[in-house]
Amino acid sequence: MSLTRSRRIRNRTRGAAVGAACALLAIVGATSTSAAPLSPPASTSTVTIEGAEVRIQGFKFLPSEVKVRAGATVTVMNEDSAPHTLTATEDYAFDTSTIESGASATFTAPSKPGSYPFFCSFHPQMKGTLIVS
Ligand SMILES: [Cu+2]
Incomplete structure:
Protein backbone atom coordinates (compact mmCIF):
# COMPACT_ATOMS: atom_id res chain seq x y z
CA MET A 1 0.00 0.00 0.00
CA ALA A 36 -11.91 -26.82 -9.98
CA PRO A 37 -11.75 -25.71 -13.63
CA LEU A 38 -15.05 -24.48 -15.03
CA SER A 39 -14.52 -25.99 -18.46
CA PRO A 40 -14.21 -29.71 -19.14
CA PRO A 41 -10.64 -31.06 -19.34
CA ALA A 42 -11.10 -31.89 -23.01
CA SER A 43 -11.19 -28.22 -23.95
CA THR A 44 -7.58 -27.68 -22.89
CA SER A 45 -6.11 -30.94 -24.15
CA THR A 46 -4.29 -31.53 -27.38
CA VAL A 47 -6.41 -32.46 -30.36
CA THR A 48 -5.38 -34.09 -33.60
CA ILE A 49 -7.74 -33.43 -36.48
CA GLU A 50 -7.19 -32.49 -40.06
CA GLY A 51 -9.31 -29.40 -40.13
CA ALA A 52 -8.63 -28.02 -36.71
CA GLU A 53 -10.79 -25.62 -34.76
CA VAL A 54 -9.56 -23.19 -32.18
CA ARG A 55 -11.90 -21.31 -29.88
CA ILE A 56 -11.10 -18.12 -28.07
CA GLN A 57 -12.81 -17.78 -24.72
CA GLY A 58 -11.88 -15.69 -21.70
CA PHE A 59 -8.72 -14.37 -23.39
CA LYS A 60 -7.45 -17.91 -23.96
CA PHE A 61 -6.95 -20.14 -26.95
CA LEU A 62 -8.74 -23.47 -26.55
CA PRO A 63 -6.95 -25.72 -27.02
CA SER A 64 -3.69 -23.88 -26.54
CA GLU A 65 -1.82 -26.65 -28.34
CA VAL A 66 -3.25 -27.41 -31.76
CA LYS A 67 -2.04 -30.35 -33.84
CA VAL A 68 -2.72 -30.25 -37.56
CA ARG A 69 -1.51 -31.69 -40.83
CA ALA A 70 0.64 -29.51 -43.04
CA GLY A 71 -1.49 -27.17 -45.10
CA ALA A 72 -4.66 -27.87 -43.10
CA THR A 73 -7.32 -25.22 -42.78
CA VAL A 74 -7.66 -24.02 -39.22
CA THR A 75 -10.85 -22.27 -38.15
CA VAL A 76 -10.63 -19.81 -35.29
CA MET A 77 -13.86 -18.86 -33.51
CA ASN A 78 -13.85 -15.81 -31.30
CA GLU A 79 -16.38 -16.52 -28.56
CA ASP A 80 -15.07 -13.66 -26.46
CA SER A 81 -16.32 -10.13 -25.91
CA ALA A 82 -13.14 -8.54 -27.31
CA PRO A 83 -11.59 -8.73 -30.78
CA HIS A 84 -8.61 -11.07 -31.08
CA THR A 85 -6.15 -12.42 -33.61
CA LEU A 86 -4.30 -15.70 -33.95
CA THR A 87 -0.91 -14.70 -35.24
CA ALA A 88 2.29 -16.68 -35.67
CA THR A 89 4.93 -15.34 -33.30
CA GLU A 90 7.77 -15.81 -35.78
CA ASP A 91 7.79 -14.44 -39.30
CA TYR A 92 3.98 -14.13 -39.36
CA ALA A 93 3.84 -17.61 -40.91
CA PHE A 94 0.07 -17.38 -40.44
CA ASP A 95 -2.31 -14.70 -39.22
CA THR A 96 -6.07 -14.48 -39.03
CA SER A 97 -5.93 -10.68 -38.72
CA THR A 98 -8.62 -9.19 -36.48
CA ILE A 99 -11.51 -11.48 -35.54
CA GLU A 100 -14.37 -9.49 -34.10
CA SER A 101 -16.38 -10.75 -31.15
CA GLY A 102 -18.66 -13.58 -32.28
CA ALA A 103 -16.94 -13.93 -35.66
CA SER A 104 -14.63 -16.60 -37.01
CA ALA A 105 -11.73 -16.69 -39.42
CA THR A 106 -9.55 -19.32 -41.05
CA PHE A 107 -5.89 -19.63 -41.88
CA THR A 108 -3.81 -22.26 -43.61
CA ALA A 109 -1.30 -24.16 -41.53
CA PRO A 110 2.30 -24.00 -42.80
CA SER A 111 3.38 -26.70 -45.24
CA LYS A 112 6.57 -27.35 -43.31
CA PRO A 113 6.22 -29.61 -40.24
CA GLY A 114 7.27 -28.05 -36.98
CA SER A 115 6.15 -26.26 -33.86
CA TYR A 116 4.84 -22.76 -34.42
CA PRO A 117 4.12 -20.58 -31.42
CA PHE A 118 1.32 -18.07 -31.87
CA PHE A 119 -0.22 -15.25 -29.90
CA CYS A 120 -2.89 -12.58 -30.10
CA SER A 121 -1.50 -9.35 -31.47
CA PHE A 122 -3.86 -7.34 -29.24
CA HIS A 123 -3.14 -9.34 -26.11
CA PRO A 124 0.41 -10.76 -26.28
CA GLN A 125 -0.18 -12.71 -23.05
CA MET A 126 -2.54 -14.95 -25.05
CA LYS A 127 -0.33 -17.73 -26.36
CA GLY A 128 -0.57 -21.13 -27.99
CA THR A 129 1.34 -23.50 -30.21
CA LEU A 130 0.46 -24.92 -33.61
CA ILE A 131 2.11 -28.28 -34.15
CA VAL A 132 2.27 -29.18 -37.83
CA SER A 133 3.02 -32.79 -38.76
CU1 LIG B 1 -6.72 -10.99 -27.98
Missing part, protein backbone atom coordinates in the same frame (compact mmCIF):
# COMPACT_ATOMS: atom_id res chain seq x y z
CA SER A 2 1.24 3.48 -0.72
CA LEU A 3 -0.38 5.78 1.77
CA THR A 4 1.13 9.20 2.31
CA ARG A 5 2.92 9.88 5.55
CA SER A 6 0.17 12.07 7.04
CA ARG A 7 -2.54 9.65 6.01
CA ARG A 8 -0.63 6.74 7.43
CA ILE A 9 -0.32 8.46 10.80
CA ARG A 10 -3.96 9.47 10.91
CA ASN A 11 -5.11 6.00 9.96
CA ARG A 12 -2.67 4.16 12.17
CA THR A 13 -5.39 2.58 14.29
CA ARG A 14 -7.16 1.33 11.16
CA GLY A 15 -4.00 -0.14 9.68
CA ALA A 16 -4.33 -3.52 11.36
CA ALA A 17 -7.94 -3.90 10.28
CA VAL A 18 -7.13 -2.92 6.69
CA GLY A 19 -4.18 -5.29 6.67
CA ALA A 20 -6.35 -8.11 7.92
CA ALA A 21 -8.92 -7.35 5.23
CA CYS A 22 -6.23 -7.42 2.55
CA ALA A 23 -4.91 -10.73 3.85
CA LEU A 24 -8.41 -12.13 3.83
CA LEU A 25 -8.94 -10.96 0.25
CA ALA A 26 -5.66 -12.57 -0.75
CA ILE A 27 -6.74 -15.86 0.80
CA VAL A 28 -10.13 -15.69 -0.90
CA GLY A 29 -8.45 -14.88 -4.21
CA ALA A 30 -6.03 -17.77 -3.91
CA THR A 31 -8.85 -20.12 -3.01
CA SER A 32 -10.98 -19.12 -5.97
CA THR A 33 -8.15 -19.50 -8.48
CA SER A 34 -7.33 -22.99 -7.22
CA ALA A 35 -10.94 -24.14 -7.52
Whole structure:
Protein backbone atom coordinates (compact mmCIF):
# COMPACT_ATOMS: atom_id res chain seq x y z
CA MET A 1 0.00 0.00 0.00
CA SER A 2 1.24 3.48 -0.72
CA LEU A 3 -0.38 5.78 1.77
CA THR A 4 1.13 9.20 2.31
CA ARG A 5 2.92 9.88 5.55
CA SER A 6 0.17 12.07 7.04
CA ARG A 7 -2.54 9.65 6.01
CA ARG A 8 -0.63 6.74 7.43
CA ILE A 9 -0.32 8.46 10.80
CA ARG A 10 -3.96 9.47 10.91
CA ASN A 11 -5.11 6.00 9.96
CA ARG A 12 -2.67 4.16 12.17
CA THR A 13 -5.39 2.58 14.29
CA ARG A 14 -7.16 1.33 11.16
CA GLY A 15 -4.00 -0.14 9.68
CA ALA A 16 -4.33 -3.52 11.36
CA ALA A 17 -7.94 -3.90 10.28
CA VAL A 18 -7.13 -2.92 6.69
CA GLY A 19 -4.18 -5.29 6.67
CA ALA A 20 -6.35 -8.11 7.92
CA ALA A 21 -8.92 -7.35 5.23
CA CYS A 22 -6.23 -7.42 2.55
CA ALA A 23 -4.91 -10.73 3.85
CA LEU A 24 -8.41 -12.13 3.83
CA LEU A 25 -8.94 -10.96 0.25
CA ALA A 26 -5.66 -12.57 -0.75
CA ILE A 27 -6.74 -15.86 0.80
CA VAL A 28 -10.13 -15.69 -0.90
CA GLY A 29 -8.45 -14.88 -4.21
CA ALA A 30 -6.03 -17.77 -3.91
CA THR A 31 -8.85 -20.12 -3.01
CA SER A 32 -10.98 -19.12 -5.97
CA THR A 33 -8.15 -19.50 -8.48
CA SER A 34 -7.33 -22.99 -7.22
CA ALA A 35 -10.94 -24.14 -7.52
CA ALA A 36 -11.91 -26.82 -9.98
CA PRO A 37 -11.75 -25.71 -13.63
CA LEU A 38 -15.05 -24.48 -15.03
CA SER A 39 -14.52 -25.99 -18.46
CA PRO A 40 -14.21 -29.71 -19.14
CA PRO A 41 -10.64 -31.06 -19.34
CA ALA A 42 -11.10 -31.89 -23.01
CA SER A 43 -11.19 -28.22 -23.95
CA THR A 44 -7.58 -27.68 -22.89
CA SER A 45 -6.11 -30.94 -24.15
CA THR A 46 -4.29 -31.53 -27.38
CA VAL A 47 -6.41 -32.46 -30.36
CA THR A 48 -5.38 -34.09 -33.60
CA ILE A 49 -7.74 -33.43 -36.48
CA GLU A 50 -7.19 -32.49 -40.06
CA GLY A 51 -9.31 -29.40 -40.13
CA ALA A 52 -8.63 -28.02 -36.71
CA GLU A 53 -10.79 -25.62 -34.76
CA VAL A 54 -9.56 -23.19 -32.18
CA ARG A 55 -11.90 -21.31 -29.88
CA ILE A 56 -11.10 -18.12 -28.07
CA GLN A 57 -12.81 -17.78 -24.72
CA GLY A 58 -11.88 -15.69 -21.70
CA PHE A 59 -8.72 -14.37 -23.39
CA LYS A 60 -7.45 -17.91 -23.96
CA PHE A 61 -6.95 -20.14 -26.95
CA LEU A 62 -8.74 -23.47 -26.55
CA PRO A 63 -6.95 -25.72 -27.02
CA SER A 64 -3.69 -23.88 -26.54
CA GLU A 65 -1.82 -26.65 -28.34
CA VAL A 66 -3.25 -27.41 -31.76
CA LYS A 67 -2.04 -30.35 -33.84
CA VAL A 68 -2.72 -30.25 -37.56
CA ARG A 69 -1.51 -31.69 -40.83
CA ALA A 70 0.64 -29.51 -43.04
CA GLY A 71 -1.49 -27.17 -45.10
CA ALA A 72 -4.66 -27.87 -43.10
CA THR A 73 -7.32 -25.22 -42.78
CA VAL A 74 -7.66 -24.02 -39.22
CA THR A 75 -10.85 -22.27 -38.15
CA VAL A 76 -10.63 -19.81 -35.29
CA MET A 77 -13.86 -18.86 -33.51
CA ASN A 78 -13.85 -15.81 -31.30
CA GLU A 79 -16.38 -16.52 -28.56
CA ASP A 80 -15.07 -13.66 -26.46
CA SER A 81 -16.32 -10.13 -25.91
CA ALA A 82 -13.14 -8.54 -27.31
CA PRO A 83 -11.59 -8.73 -30.78
CA HIS A 84 -8.61 -11.07 -31.08
CA THR A 85 -6.15 -12.42 -33.61
CA LEU A 86 -4.30 -15.70 -33.95
CA THR A 87 -0.91 -14.70 -35.24
CA ALA A 88 2.29 -16.68 -35.67
CA THR A 89 4.93 -15.34 -33.30
CA GLU A 90 7.77 -15.81 -35.78
CA ASP A 91 7.79 -14.44 -39.30
CA TYR A 92 3.98 -14.13 -39.36
CA ALA A 93 3.84 -17.61 -40.91
CA PHE A 94 0.07 -17.38 -40.44
CA ASP A 95 -2.31 -14.70 -39.22
CA THR A 96 -6.07 -14.48 -39.03
CA SER A 97 -5.93 -10.68 -38.72
CA THR A 98 -8.62 -9.19 -36.48
CA ILE A 99 -11.51 -11.48 -35.54
CA GLU A 100 -14.37 -9.49 -34.10
CA SER A 101 -16.38 -10.75 -31.15
CA GLY A 102 -18.66 -13.58 -32.28
CA ALA A 103 -16.94 -13.93 -35.66
CA SER A 104 -14.63 -16.60 -37.01
CA ALA A 105 -11.73 -16.69 -39.42
CA THR A 106 -9.55 -19.32 -41.05
CA PHE A 107 -5.89 -19.63 -41.88
CA THR A 108 -3.81 -22.26 -43.61
CA ALA A 109 -1.30 -24.16 -41.53
CA PRO A 110 2.30 -24.00 -42.80
CA SER A 111 3.38 -26.70 -45.24
CA LYS A 112 6.57 -27.35 -43.31
CA PRO A 113 6.22 -29.61 -40.24
CA GLY A 114 7.27 -28.05 -36.98
CA SER A 115 6.15 -26.26 -33.86
CA TYR A 116 4.84 -22.76 -34.42
CA PRO A 117 4.12 -20.58 -31.42
CA PHE A 118 1.32 -18.07 -31.87
CA PHE A 119 -0.22 -15.25 -29.90
CA CYS A 120 -2.89 -12.58 -30.10
CA SER A 121 -1.50 -9.35 -31.47
CA PHE A 122 -3.86 -7.34 -29.24
CA HIS A 123 -3.14 -9.34 -26.11
CA PRO A 124 0.41 -10.76 -26.28
CA GLN A 125 -0.18 -12.71 -23.05
CA MET A 126 -2.54 -14.95 -25.05
CA LYS A 127 -0.33 -17.73 -26.36
CA GLY A 128 -0.57 -21.13 -27.99
CA THR A 129 1.34 -23.50 -30.21
CA LEU A 130 0.46 -24.92 -33.61
CA ILE A 131 2.11 -28.28 -34.15
CA VAL A 132 2.27 -29.18 -37.83
CA SER A 133 3.02 -32.79 -38.76
CU1 LIG B 1 -6.72 -10.99 -27.98
